[in-house]
Amino acid sequence: MTHNQKFRQHAERISSVASLNDGVEFLGIEREIIRSWQRCLSDDHLDPFKPRSPNVLEPQSLHELRSRFEAFIRLSEPELANLASALSGSGYAVILTDNKGLILHHQVEDNLADEFRKAGLWQGADWGEEHVGTNGIGTCISEMRPVTVHRDEHFLRQNIDLSCSASPILDPHGNLLTVLDASCCGTEDSRASQIHTRALVVSYARLIEGRYFLREFRNQRVLRFHSRVECVALPNEAMLALSEDNRILAANIVALQLLGIQDRNMLVGMSLSDLVGNDLDSLLFASKSNEGTVLPFRHQESGARFFGFIYKYKEPAPLRGLTIKPATQSPDECRGELCNLNKLAGEDPQMLEAAKRALRVVDKRIPILLQGETGTGKDLFSQAMHKASKRKDKPFVALNCASIPESLIESELFGYKHGAFTGARKEGRRGKLIESSGGTLFLDEIGDMPLNMQSRLLRVLETEEVVPLGAEQLIKVDLNIVAATHRDLIQLINEGAFREDLYYRLNGITLYLPPLRERQDLRNIILKVLEAENDTGKKLQITPEAISHLLKYPWPGNLRQLRNVIRTAVALCDGDVIDVSHINLPTLVGRNQNHAHTCSTDSSASKPKNEDLPPVEAVSDNPLRSAEHTVILNALKTYNWNITRTAEALDMSRNTLYRKIQKHNIKQDN
Numbered sequence: 001m002t003h004n005q006k007f008r009q010h011a012e013r014i015s016s017v018a019s020l021n022d023g024v025e026f027l028g029i030e031r032e033i034i035r036s037w038q039r040c041l042s043d044d045h046l047d048p049f050k051p052r053s054p055n056v057l058e059p060q061s062l063h064e065l066r067s068r069f070e071a072f073i074r075l076s077e078p079e080l081a082n083l084a085s086a087l088s089g090s091g092y093a094v095i096l097t098d099n100k101g102l103i104l105h106h107q108v109e110d111n112l113a114d115e116f117r118k119a120g121l122w123q124g125a126d127w128g129e130e131h132v133g134t135n136g137i138g139t140c141i142s143e144m145r146p147v148t149v150h151r152d153e154h155f156l157r158q159n160i161d162l163s164c165s166a167s168p169i170l171d172p173h174g175n176l177l178t179v180l181d182a183s184c185c186g187t188e189d190s191r192a193s194q195i196h197t198r199a200l201v202v203s204y205a206r207l208i209e210g211r212y213f214l215r216e217f218r219n220q221r222v223l224r225f226h227s228r229v230e231c232v233a234l235p236n237e238a239m240l241a242l243s244e245d246n247r248i249l250a251a252n253i254v255a256l257q258l259l260g261i262q263d264r265n266m267l268v269g270m271s272l273s274d275l276v277g278n279d280l281d282s283l284l285f286a287s288k289s290n291e292g293t294v295l296p297f298r299h300q301e302s303g304a305r306f307f308g309f310i311y312k313y314k315e316p317a318p319l320r321g322l323t324i325k326p327a328t329q330s331p332d333e334c335r336g337e338l339c340n341l342n343k344l345a346g347e348d349p350q351m352l353e354a355a356k357r358a359l360r361v362v363d364k365r366i367p368i369l370l371q372g373e374t375g376t377g378k379d380l381f382s383q384a385m386h387k388a389s390k391r392k393d394k395p396f397v398a399l400n401c402a403s404i405p406e407s408l409i410e411s412e413l414f415g416y417k418h419g420a421f422t423g424a425r426k427e428g429r430r431g432k433l434i435e436s437s438g439g440t441l442f443l444d445e446i447g448d449m450p451l452n453m454q455s456r457l458l459r460v461l462e463t464e465e466v467v468p469l470g471a472e473q474l475i476k477v478d479l480n481i482v483a484a485t486h487r488d489l490i491q492l493i494n495e496g497a498f499r500e501d502l503y504y505r506l507n508g509i510t511l512y513l514p515p516l517r518e519r520q521d522l523r524n525i526i527l528k529v530l531e532a533e534n535d536t537g538k539k540l541q542i543t544p545e546a547i548s549h550l551l552k553y554p555w556p557g558n559l560r561q562l563r564n565v566i567r568t569a570v571a572l573c574d575g576d577v578i579d580v581s582h583i584n585l586p587t588l589v590g591r592n593q594n595h596a597h598t599c600s601t602d603s604s605a606s607k608p609k610n611e612d613l614p615p616v617e618a619v620s621d622n623p624l625r626s627a628e629h630t631v632i633l634n635a636l637k638t639y640n641w642n643i644t645r646t647a648e649a650l651d652m653s654r655n656t657l658y659r660k661i662q663k664h665n666i667k668q669d670n
């Protein structure tokens, strides 16, 4: 069958199914998909046969949109990173959109970036159902529930190779905030297998909702509870926000589920004493005298027993200084120790060598290439180099070549004259090359720069002259470039994806920043990060077991991941001592498992013996299968092995849950 015939057949199938009455059962086509096809045809007047790309925001609008959501993105980062890590190796991108379907943030493995970019699953693209028809993100928004849209369930012909699972993220009042989505291009897996991905996405959406809930009610008290005492103050706990006079202001979805209440409005405004009777006194008393003490209480209506405590939220470290990196000066983060090359290097020989070499060349107009895995601190290192240079009072300007759409790199780098293109700002834009003149231009993820842009950059490096878009005049620039990448540029050159001449032009010297698992000062780094992230006002201790747990982990996300894990531990710890139960390390899957065997276990950098391997759960070769196993087991534990509640929480039928329990051979004593 030719492509055209296939597309024609796809369009005919949609039209015939959508034209039938609601009551008809279609084997294998979910109701929400049929509803969506009907909306696309009759409300949005889309044609499944006609190709149509998602609209993409102009740079300025994207910048503004991301600024509005910056606090939310930061808040969600640990969960986004953990979801990406759980799905790594299985071809999925993790995507966060606003409540209209505009992509705010995406995380995708390097080797798949082009594929996703071509599919339009990229920052700034609009996946609202009314523009691009049935798809995971847009249909999740229209239906306000988790959905899976698999291959030819997509409405438009060009999307029929995609498979997407998305979940809404709601605010504490039940309004749609954002959408979390996991998508892959060209999977041959069946639709049934996507249900695993959806369960995983739903779980992470709930975690983000939980964080957001606490953030929103940071000035109020929150009753945090669960039917199992060991699940209190852990992800997936129930939460009720309380007013000064102990009325319920808001409830998260777990609270509604545990209390068996369908309509949030039945709970909001109710007095807590009507819900828990006399137990309120002991909860209030404990919250004043013995903050954090978990007490049993009963739900008046059902008699069900819960455990909980009334909590006053303390704003965690990640919410401080939620500012966008200023374009023309060093970001706030680069202060104190983190902006001093020697301090950044710590006591690690490889880092010390990198810092020594950096200090030698920093004022010699030698282009520097920083090589290191993601999260090893390349950005901070480049800022520290700038601060150590004679140009320290001039602008430090950063451009991440991977995080902006290909179509925007040109205007970001070269700038434009007013009216250069539709949507351009009236006053024009100077562009990063001109802004950085005299200071430092940090080109992050240079390996992701499109080839045509590489040629233009090379010309500018050679001539030191820039012509902004739509302008005729040359502007002279004084450039000092620090480029960084975690990709293998030589391999990219061999594949024809990176220009060899640009590589030599940028690489006056390569400085290598080692991954965390190779650093010999990991113990000290952990203690320093804990000190920096401790915003509790009290001195926090960490048990030797917890330290050893952290030392054994291979840290695929490096310093960024370590910071997130420590932040979470600080937020979960109610007393003065962080122990293993506060440390939430994502299960390793795919290639990250291998790192586990080579990570250093302490400052003497001895390689771990087999029995010292990281405390990760056994996983099979198939990352999705292992992820599903973990999600189901955790949910069963959370809901006290109650099949009905677990199935509801995972958004699947009881029968499906039973089948999956059998498939994974999950037993209660696991």
Ligand SMILES: Nc1ncnc2c1ncn2[C@@H]1O[C@H](COP(=O)(O)OP(=O)(O)OP(=O)(O)O)[C@@H](O)[C@H]1O
Residues within 6 Å of the ligand: 333, 338, 343, 344, 372, 373, 374, 375, 376, 377, 378, 379, 380, 381, 444, 486, 529, 559, 560, 563
């Ligand atoms: N020495 C350090 N101590 C504590 N935190 C650090 C240190 N170096 C970097 N970080 C933190 O780790 C995170 C990642 O750092 P950075 O953005 O510099 O890494 P990167 O290598 O540029 O990452 P990517 O390749 O993903 O862009 C940041 O939150 C940063 O503050």
